Amino acid sequence: MLSRYLLKSKLCWRAFRAEEQALKTYYHGQQSLLDLDVERVPMLAIDLEMTGLDAQFDQILSIGIVPIEEGRLILSKAEHKLVKIEGSVGQSATIHGILDHHLNRAVSPEEAMSWFLERCQGQMLVAHHSPLDLAFLQKGLSTHFRQGVTLMAIDTLAIEKRRLMRQHEVLKEGALRLGASRARYGLPVYAAHNALIDAIACGELLLAQISAIGQGERVKLTELLA
Amino acid sequence: MDASELQPITDFIQGLVPFDTLSSSTLDLCCKSLSVGYYSKASAFVPLDETDPQLYIVRSGAFEVRNDDGELLDRLGEGDYFGFPSLLSGEKVSNRVRILEDGLVYHLDPDTFDYLRVESRQFDRFFNRAFAKRLRHQARFKAKELTTTSRVSSLMSNNPLIIDINACVRDAAKKMREARVSSVLVIDNHKLCGILTDRDLRNRVLAEGQDGSLPVHQAMTTQPKVLSSNALVFEAMLLMSEHGIHHLPIVDDERAVGVLTSTDILRGQSSQPLLLIGEIERQNSLDSLISVSKQIPLLLQNLISADARAEEIGRVLTSVTDALTRRLIILNQKLLGEAPMAFCWLAFGSQGRQDQAACSDQDNGLLLAHEPDEAASGYFEALTKAVCSGLDKCGYIYCPGDIMAQNPKWRLSLSQWQNRFASWVNTPEPKALMHASIFFDMRSVFGPASLFDSLQDKVLAETKDNDIFLAGMTNNSLVESPPLGFFKKFVLERDGSEVKGIDLKHKGNALINDIARVYALSAGIKEVNTAKRIRVLMEKDIINRKDALNLADAHEFIAHMRLSNQGYQHTHTMPISNYLQPKHLSSLVRHQLRDAFKVVHDAQSGIKLKFTRSF
Numbered sequence: 031m032l033s034r035y036l037l038k039s040k041l042c043w044r045a046f047r048a049e050e051q052a053l054k055t056y057y058h059g060q061q062s063l064l065d066l067d068v069e070r071v072p073m074l075a076i077d078l079e080m081t082g083l084d085a086q087f088d089q090i091l092s093i094g095i096v097p098i099e100e101g102r103l104i105l106s107k108a109e110h111k112l113v114k115i116e117g118s119v120g121q122s123a124t125i126h127g128i129l130d131h132h133l134n135r136a137v138s139p140e141e142a143m144s145w146f147l148e149r150c151q152g153q154m155l156v157a158h159h160s161p162l163d164l165a166f167l168q169k170g171l172s173t174h175f176r177q178g179v180t181l182m183a184i185d186t187l188a189i190e191k192r193r194l195m196r197q198h199e200v201l202k203e204g205a206l207r208l209g210a211s212r213a214r215y216g217l218p219v220y221a222a223h224n225a226l227i228d229a230i231a232c233g234e235l236l237l238a239q240i241s242a243i244g245q246g247e248r249v250k251l252t253e254l255l256a
Numbered sequence: 257m258d259a260s261e262l263q264p265i266t267d268f269i270q271g272l273v274p275f276d277t278l279s280s281s282t283l284d285l286c287c288k289s290l291s292v293g294y295y296s297k298a299s300a301f302v303p304l305d306e307t308d309p310q311l312y313i314v315r316s317g318a319f320e321v322r323n324d325d326g327e328l329l330d331r332l333g334e335g336d337y338f339g340f341p342s343l344l345s346g347e348k349v350s351n352r353v354r355i356l357e358d359g360l361v362y363h364l365d366p367d368t369f370d371y372l373r374v375e376s377r378q379f380d381r382f383f384n385r386a387f388a389k390r391l392r393h394q395a396r397f398k399a400k401e402l403t404t405t406s407r408v409s410s411l412m413s414n415n416p417l418i419i420d421i422n423a424c425v426r427d428a429a430k431k432m433r434e435a436r437v438s439s440v441l442v443i444d445n446h447k448l449c450g451i452l453t454d455r456d457l458r459n460r461v462l463a464e465g466q467d468g469s470l471p472v473h474q475a476m477t478t479q480p481k482v483l484s485s486n487a488l489v490f491e492a493m494l495l496m497s498e499h500g501i502h503h504l505p506i507v508d509d510e511r512a513v514g515v516l517t518s519t520d521i522l523r524g525q526s527s528q529p530l531l532l533i534g535e536i537e538r539q540n541s542l543d544s545l546i547s548v549s550k551q552i553p554l555l556l557q558n559l560i561s562a563d564a565r566a567e568e569i570g571r572v573l574t575s576v577t578d579a580l581t582r583r584l585i586i587l588n589q590k591l592l593g594e595a596p597m598a599f600c601w602l603a604f605g606s607q608g609r610q611d612q613a614a615c616s617d618q619d620n621g622l623l624l625a626h627e628p629d630e631a632a633s634g635y636f637e638a639l640t641k642a643v644c645s646g647l648d649k650c651g652y653i654y655c656p657g658d659i660m661a662q663n664p665k666w667r668l669s670l671s672q673w674q675n676r677f678a679s680w681v682n683t684p685e686p687k688a689l690m691h692a693s694i695f696f697d698m699r700s701v702f703g704p705a706s707l708f709d710s711l712q713d714k715v716l717a718e719t720k721d722n723d724i725f726l727a728g729m730t731n732n733s734l735v736e737s738p739p740l741g742f743f744k745k746f747v748l749e750r751d752g753s754e755v756k757g758i759d760l761k762h763k764g765n766a767l768i769n770d771i772a773r774v775y776a777l778s779a780g781i782k783e784v785n786t787a788k789r790i791r792v793l794m795e796k797d798i799i800n801r802k803d804a805l806n807l808a809d810a811h812e813f814i815a816h817m818r819l820s821n822q823g824y825q826h827t828h829t830m831p832i833s834n835y836l837q838p839k840h841l842s843s844l845v846r847h848q849l850r851d852a853f854k855v856v857h858d859a860q861s862g863i864k865l866k867f868t869r870s871f
Contacts, residue, residue, distance in 0.1 A: 101293060101294070102291040102292060102293045102363065103291060103292035103293075104291050105262065105265070105287065105288055105289070105290045105291060105292065106288055106289050106290075106291075108262075108288075110261050215358065216316055216317065216357070216358060216359075217316060217360055218264070218268070218315055218316055218360065220264035221263075221264060224261055226261045226262070227261070227262070227263065227264060230262075230265075230292070233292070234292060234294065234360060237292075237293070237294035237360075238294050238296075238358065238360075240294075241294055241295075241296030241298065241299075241358065242296070244296075244298070245296075245298040
């Protein structure tokens with residue numbers, strides 16, 4: 031109750047401060063989501079691939095998104111955007127399989143950012159280890175709109191960590207990784223990795239987590255954001 | 257987005273019949289139109305929206321489909337479908353889908369489904385066939401609950417014996433004698449008006465001092481309880497037990513069409529083994545016993561195809577073996593004369609545990625009340641040799657390890673047996689214990705219970721809470737482990753390049769037997785049947801309820817797989833073995849088998865911790 035009130039007033043303040051109309055709409059939209067039961071909340075599971083882990087120096091390579099409507103991932107509305115970068119893909123190519131020539135159909139960071147903000151209007155973002163992805167997105171959006179931007183997201187990693195801690199399990203190294211977390215819910219192993227597949231994997235994990243938390247009861251959005 | 261970016265999903269869908277027949281562009285379009293949902297066991301049923309039918313493709317988890325009467329139509333696992341009947345028929349959803357295990361499901365919308373049916377004839381045909389098959393399947397799952405679902409007409413005797421109401425009881429009795437039945441229906445002007453049974457003849461004619469000329473209507477039971485031929489057998493049983501009667505006239509449109517007796521019902525339930533045991537007990541020579549025992553493999557096949565529980569099959573087959581053993585002992589005693597002292601015929605191993613299956617060998621011994629003198633020892637040598645060779649000829653081959661009553665090593669007096677057990681218990685040498693474990697699953701098949709009890713009580717008193725012995729037994733039972741590798745994948749046994757498969761006996765049930773044995777000996781429990789041991793352990797709170805039920809289920813499931821695999825081998829004239837090829841299994845069954853092995857693995861860790869105090 032209190033946390034929802036606090037969140038709402040924060041969003042209200044951010045909306046007031048925002049100069050750009052699209053940003054105002056985003057903050058207001060987030061505010062109205064907070065009153066809904068989880069299954070009613072339109073969500074957007076996201077995943078980013080980057081050239082490194084530092085939002086200050088590294089760049090976004092690709093963004094995968096898949097909307098979740100009434101508890102279902104809608105693959106027909108899933109999207110995968112490759113983003114143009116300065117310099118070469120370099121080392122991270124071995125991890126993501128994104129090669130320079132793939133980047134021919136990539137869009138500029140500016141285009142990517144306005145596309146992304148448009149997609150997340152009225153949607154609650156979901157990511158695995160969201161602070162990292164949000165840091166890159168906020169940096170990108172801030173540069174684009176020339177003012178500070180703060181996004182909000184459900185973090186499936188944080189949910190998993192809380193659940194395991196509550197069961198007094200010793201957290202082994204790697205136990206909170208996306209694949210390891212999914213395995214605990216019996217979700218299938220996805221061999222290939224790209225931003226889109228990982229966004230889908232993260233969305234599925236969230237559905238499994240919600241069902242485990244709720245055990246058939248309704249779950250409040252604030253329980254997931256805590 | 258391009259569909260190749262959905263690689264893992266496309267790969268999965270492409271591997272499914274009938275999606276494998278689609279062209280790659282159609283497949284891409286199909287995958288892009290999916291939506292993904294997650295169903296939790298906590299919500300019990302999949303909410304099927306009749307205004308919005310979908311094809312549900314199971315990606316993980318387990319489900320079961322029941323019709324509106326609650327009858328089981330199908331069990332589903334990875335790669336199975338539901339929801340297609342209403343997509344095809346356009347009728348409203350009447351089946352319910354129960355969630356057995358949390359699962360991820362892909363939904364295909366009706367427009368895309370129809371498009372795919374137009375695009376591929378095989379796709380269309382597959383779902384139409386599956387629809388028809390599911391309707392047929394309703395019969396398959398019924399087999400188990402014979403008495404609750406089968407009709408009276410399947411068990412009653414047709415063309416019932418009838419007699420006119422004006423006949424005398426003597427004529428009635430003559431008719432009954434000729435037809436060898438215990439009742440006759442009494443008819444007045446083509447209508448049933450009463451029934452005359454053996455009991456009526458006794459109580460109302462003989463006991464009353466009446467003679468045979470008494471008219472039937474004075475002795476019969478008027479207005480008898482009747483049922484129609486399409487009533488359930490279950491209802492008939494209820495009616496009989498409520499009114500304490502054994503004969504039910506079956507009447508359709510006021511015409512008597514048959515009679516159902518309590519014996520008919522009994523025969524319908526488990527006729528075969530009872531008949532076989534009855535037959536064994538009537539035989540008077542070894543040759544006739546051998547020919548009767550030829551029916552045993554057929555009995556096993558029938559039990560398997562009737563989908564009986566593996567535990568029941570084991571018990572039934574073992575009671576046949578027991579009956580055969582007892583009959584052989586009695587027949588040979590007729591030749592050799594009265595025994596010079598009391599003795600018990602002991603059954604060890606699978607016969608002891610009552611879980612015999614196809615091609616069992618003998619494991620038996622003899623327990624004598626006291627030390628035999630020379631004459632007595634000669635008597636028992638002759639008796640045991642005759643019985644063991646009789647069993648061998650009846651299909652229970654000689655024990656390769658020579659653990660048989662005919663071996664003087666296993667033909668001992670009470671005190672010798674007690675010493676033998678004491679040596680295993682008190683100096684538990686690993687190798688000796690390994691061979692001795694089957695002796696701890698012992699049961700008396702023939703002989704006075706008190707004699708057997710004085711042996712078993714002594715053994716259990718020594719094993720109970722005997723830490724060193726129990727640790728030794730536990731270590732032996734941990735030599736083998738369930739065939740699961742990393743990522744819960746099955747580990748297959750190989751013989752050169754040939755894949756033999758999963759050894760369901762030695763890496764499955766034998767391990768559960770070992771676990772139950774260690775617990776039972778630690779607590780001094782007299783049961784030897786594994787399922788019963790687990791039940792007692794649960795009742796005494798030695799294993800917690802959940803673990804006990806899981807272990808009992810795993811035991812039943814693996815045993816069932818082993819039997820149905822042997823049934824498959826038998827019908828395909830392959831050599832009978834304990835090896836199962838996992839590729840012959842549906843993904844749901846594979847999943848269940850994996851879970852069963854997981855339970856065995858956990859239970860092994862449990863005894864390791866409890867009895868050897870290590871991890």
